[in-house]
């Protein structure tokens with residue numbers, strides 16, 4: 351699937367539609383309002399300039415378009431094999447119709 355931020359400066363390509371999306375209720379994801387689609391890191395492509403935000407355990411970085419600010423992905427900072435693509439950026443993917451997994455841990 352193809353996706354992009356609002357202004358189009360950042361583009362993402364995934365190997366296909368995700369079988370489900372995750373609504374994470376941690377302190378950062380609930381603020382972003384992201385719906386995460388998980389893929390192997392080496393299966394996705396992210397093109398364009400992003401800024402990152404790293405916090406807490408510092409094991410992943412949130413990437414946002416440096417022009418329009420849309421959060422397009424989180425990528426691991428270590429050897430973790432998966433990443434999260436913000437399904438709201440994917441063209442033609444109905445994130446509201448997809449199976450939604452809710453991560454209830456609001457403690458982080």
Ligand SMILES: [Zn+2]
Pocket residue numbers: 355356357358359360415416417418419420
């Ligand atoms: Zn943008």
